[in-house]
Amino acid sequence: MTRILVVDNHGQFTHLEHRLLRDLDGVDAELVDNTTPPEDIDADGLVLSGGPDMDDIGHCPDYLDLDVPVFGVCLGMQLIATELGGRVESGDYGGYADVDVDITDEDDPLVGSLAPETRVWASHADEVVDLPEGFTRTAESDICDVEAMSNTDRDLYGVQWHPEVAHTEEGEAVFENFVAICE
Template sequence: MQCIVALMRVIVINNYGQFNHLIRRSIRDKVDCDLASNQTPPEDIDADGLILGGGPSLDRVGNCRDYLLKLDIPILGICLGMQIMGTTFGGQVTAGSIGGYAQVDVELIDEDDILKGFPAKFKTWASHADQVSLLPSQFQRLATSRICDIEAMKHRNRPLYGVQWHPEVVHTEHGEELLDNFINICKK
């Protein structure tokens, strides 16, 4: 008798950012993972979890807002993905105090399940050309920094998470753990 094991599937939504392929590469050995266009209709998303990747602009987010409103699966927003999440639920995005990529020292406010096992302070690699500046009312802030008040957030009732930094790059401390935590959330 043959045993068939169903792999968990996570889709990374390509928002035209330079690291979207790296997000997929970071998790492909742990789960079945594909990179999909942000033009993919929500009804064509067949996954246990979704990652909204980074990108250059809130003007080119395709169907990402529909994914957040219509899909009942865990979703992680990275950089622009977090900003899409913020504006979809009534928050605001404004220009950050520094542009381009830089090391950012992040302070943990609430460990929660996405930041489980993280230390009180850790170094990340992030862009703050734009950032969530007003937290949506249904969300709670999980992390902060001296240059950005809202470095990470989560929805209070749904498995929706956002981080301003890039967990998929080697310069980010605990990036692999964050992605592993997301995978574990998708397994529940």
């Protein structure tokens, strides 16, 4: 079984990420708090959940050095970007909405299978505006230049949207792709 931990950054949809992964065949999923010491993390991959506050990310920066694939969702992607030298700013669009996303890298192991476009549920209160070194933009929309990003050399991935909610058309496929990366 592939063991994936969902790191709880206290977002309103974190339980849905855990449930979706738990329901996939061959996945042992567990929900852990972001205060879990890095030495206690034993997993084939980590999902850094969304959350309300960049000041409440616990040990998430330390998890980026654990040599396992990491998938950041919304705030999870933003903290990856911030910790590795990228930049996050307030978005022009703000709250939650349906968004048409264009996949810009069809070879990306996380979102490439969704090409050429997909409809997602996303918040754009904050968004990545500058990618960290070594990352590629893998999706964009007319309201956000960086809807998804990847560094395949380090197995670090992120999406601005919430693949775990029913409003996102191909959200389960994103999680299935992440499981394949972790196997």
